[in-house]
Amino acid sequence: MRKFTCLLIVFLSGFFGAYAQSFSVSGNVTDENGMPLLGVNVIVKNESRGTTTDFDGNYTVDDISQGDVLQFSYLGFQTQEITVVDQRTIDVTLLTDSEALDEVVVIGYGTQSKKEVTGAVSVVGSQTIEDLNPVRVEQALQGTVPGVNITSTSGSPGSASTISIRGISTNGNNNPLILVDGNVIEDLSVINPKDIESINVLKDATAGIYGVRAANGVILITTKSGAYNADLTVELDAYTGIQETTRKLPLLDATEYAVIVNEAYAAAGENPPYPNFRNLGQGTNWQDEVFTTAPISDINLNVSGGGEKSKYSFGASYFNQDGIVGSGKSEYDRLTARMNYNLEIIENLKINVSGIYTNSNRSTLAENALGSVLFNAVNMNPNLSVFDENGEYTLAEGLGNEVINPLAQIANTYNDTEINKISGVGGLEYTLWDKLTAKTQFQFNYSEVDGKSFAPEVFYGSGKVFNVDRNNVTENFDIYRDYTWDNFLTYDDSFGDHNLKVLLGMSVFKTQGELSSLTGFELPTNDYESASIEDAVEVQDAYQNGGDFFDSRLLSYFSRLQYNYRGKYLFSALIRRDGSTAFGPENKFGWFPSGSVGWVISDEEFLADSEILSFLKLRGSYGIIGNDRIPAFRFVSLLNGEGTYVFDNELVFGKAGGALGNPEIKWEKQKTLDIGLDARFFDNKLDITMDYFKRRTEDLLVVSQVSGILGVGAPGAAPPVINGGIVENKGLEFSIGYNQAVNDDFQFNINYNMTALDNEVIFVDSDNAFLTGGSFGIGQEPPSRMEAGEPLGYFYGLQTDGLFQTQEEINASSQPDAFPGDLRFVDQNGDGMIDTDDRVNIGDPIPDFTMGLNLGFTYKNFDFNAYAFASIGNDIVRNYERNQPNTNRTNSYLGRWTGAGSTDSFPRVTIGANTNNLFSDFYVEDGSYLRMQNIQLGYTLDSDLVNNTGVEKFRIYASVNNAFTLTEYQGYDPSASSGDPIGGGIDQGFYPVPRVYMLGINLKF
DSSP, X not given: OHHHHHHHHXXXXXXXXXXXXXXXXXXXXXXXXXXXXXXXXXXXXXXXXXXXXXXXXXXXXXXEOTTOXXXXXXXXXXXEEEEOSSOSBOXXXXXXXXXXXXXXXXXXXXXXXXXXXXXXXXXXXXXXXXXXXXXXGGGGTTTTSTTEEEEESOOSTTOOEEEEESXXXXXXXXXXXXXXXXXXXXXXXXXXXXXXXXXXXXXXXXXXXXXXXXXXXXEEEEEOOOOTTEEEEEEEEXXXXXXXXXXXOOBOOHHHHHHHHHHHHHHTTOOOSOTTGGGOOSOOOHHHHHBOOEEEEEEEEEEEXXXXXXXXXXXXXEEEEEOXXXXXXSEEEEEEEEEEEEEEEETTEEEEEEEEEEEEEEEOOOOSSTTOHHHHHHHSOTTSOSBOTTSSBOOOTTSTTTOOOHHHHHHTOEEEEEEEEEEEEEEEEEEEETTEEEEEEEEEEEEEEEEXXXXXXXXXXXXXXXXBSSOEEEEEXXXXXXXXXXXXXXXXXXXXXXXXXXXXXXXXXXXXXXXXXXXXXXXXXXXXXXXXXXXOSEEEETTTTSOSEEEEEEEEEEEEEXXXXXXXXXXXXXXXXXXXTTSOTTTSXXXXXXXXXXXXXXXSGGGTTOSSEEEEEEEEEEEEEEEOOSOTTTTSXXXXXXXXXXXXXXXXXXXXXXXXXXXXXXXXXXXXXXXEEXXXXXXXXXEEXXXXXXXXXXXXXEXXXXXXXXXXXXXXXXXXXXXXXXXXXXXXXXXEEEEEEOSSSEEEEEEEEEEEEEEEEEEEOSTTSEEEEOOOTTTOOOSEEEETTSOTXXXXXXXXXXXXXXXXXXHTSSOTTOOTTSEEEOOTTXXXXXXXXXXXXXXXXXOSEEEEEEEEEEETTEEEEEEEEEEXXXXXXXXXXXXXXXXXXXXXXXXXXXXXXXXXXXXXXXXXXXXXXXXXXXXXXXXXXXXXXXXXXXXXXXXXXXXXXXXXXXXXXXXXXXXXEEEOOOSSOTTOOOOOTTTTTEESSOOOOOEEEEEEEEEEO
């Protein structure tokens, strides 16, 4: 960078020496409220040179002569032209363009001024992303976009998140369609947040222009692309930081543990195992042993600019994150390279090319399940040390078959995955004549996933299910590829007060995958580095019965008509015909229409003179969107089941029936209604948006739960997919924002949004009229259900009514086998006994309300931002306790029942037979929480201090991500979820999202 700066200084010195008769013009560009504008194009009219304003609205244009005309242009504002006489400083205030309002929105296969948008669209700009400084792209949506909920499936490095828009509509895939520069991207971990210019979220029927994959909403990501007539700009962003866990569970120490265990044994008539418990002290804190502080860092470089007929942007980044659990065995790094180039080759012919390459490496531990590292740390006996007297890892004896020494587990875990992915977009656009444009665009993704896991021969304790008698190595190599070819004709015309735009298009999509997975047993060495399939005595192929290849295709035709009269009365209609290989010949194609209208009330004469109201628009939309998110060709039965038999004492591998086909399956349909209101007041300082929405998903594509007598329980077999359900989501969205420049030194903004959601299953077609999912404890029935009249994935279990205090209460109850101090279950059907028929709805993992709040201000060179998110009404199942006689517990057990009247909330402890471990509302907790997502304070050096060094902008900042969480939930993280529609919200030792302290810089040259 020093060499670059020196070269720049030398270059500029020679430049000014050669053109001494010219001079530079500098200044500042603001809006009507005095807010500085970033990215305003400042060009010398009729020439292909100029610059753009920086973060503070400052600019400098060199080689200016008297008589030159400076042109200031910015989307949403009126262009201004100023003739230079002999001024060296020109400050400009841009006025809002009432025709374009203040924002251009990406709506799908095009853009539209926000004033004319008739759908429910939310926008997250690059400034918001910079303020939040997210580790993953999804985090920029949490709390900033109403109706969008982000659920972390894990806080481990490189882990994925689940995105839902306006609720959960299906028990299958609820992920929205994500496009980056028009290209379908399934995994957002490959995208560097610093490369993003804007994120647009389509939430209603207008998303139907993208067809079958848009049923759960659409997220459109636009990466940085440079600007026309702009100087070369180099931007460097970097940060380094430290991560830590936000919480550790309040577990019993060695002495407290011994007291509880002694009492449990005594209650069953057994001798207490810790007679000298007073001398045990604190013991081993297993959470302290597995948790650690971990580094995180990121560096990004972006180069952009453009001429009269071209613009470009190139970026590169490197991100590295270590895990806060199991240092060295939980980590992630990502290298990305990106390019964007647009060129007008000849008059009326343009080309656009963009590409992203990503290389990532991830190491993982067992998490979020029985046997995970944190599950073991929570349940491990605090009286055991990490190592025994021989220096070996201590065996976890007497703790059940699943709990093992978590440090030994970490040391013997080897799971590594490398992903190489390249994504590209290439398009040609030709203007046939002024009003008609043709465009063709090709997109592709190619990924190679190379994985290796090794299980050394290891003994964790007697009878442990995780003991490894034969060491083994598994090597995976998967290839994924997809292609999209889009073709459009766009007619755009205005005649008098009428404005018309018509889009005709077709799209072809194909995705393929080749999968391989080999496991080798009995390797000659017991170490990871030398472990290889070639050296194994026995090799098993995970795909020996088939299923190692998939192929899915879509063919679509679509049309959209947009019309407005005087920009005041708005109308849009679209229709799409999709064909999918997921369905049979009779149901392969489906028609999906939608329409929307809008009325810009503020343009009416009766509001024209309002000094309070700046803008008011009423809008509504309704449409039908199809969904085919099931594997291809499920309308036919597959011969990929396991057919392994013994003939003459030899194993013979054959084929057997696999997944059963259903030739009658057809499109899942989502009927979506949205009614919205957009308003701005006080010269656009106050912004309010409200939406009512209702989504009804019919002909739900579900895997039926049928009797094993049909053969679906055999290895490799699966039940058929059927159209078997109806789910309804309805709710309200509200957002309000206010921004004001108090004076030249101080500006502030505040934004709040809220979503209220009601989810209900209307109908389920299955043998029992319900579907189940999730897991709790050992050997118990699934705790989650999908059933008519209830929320999707609600918790189904026994309801408690305090504790039995005396034997007399037990004698008068429906639980004759209970003991004083046991949970009292409610006999729901009044038949005099407690059984599975007494289970009811005891919780809902879907929040009733989600909220976001942003506070920000700038004072002179300082800037501050804080973002918070709240989830209210969601429940969580506490399933990280093993409930074995000798496993550890939380300090809640210090308030256990010890005698009549001692408590009515926490049952007795015992190793004897009891029903307290049955799934009930005792294990369901309120998971509501308020999280401070990000706090950031920055300082930008005065331009006078850095301009002489060739630096245009120098900003330093400090920030904290996931600063704190307020919740009554006892577990690690109230945002815990598997992400499954049926079975989500069950905490089995969730890897918490870390708190991150960052120190960073933003440089611009």
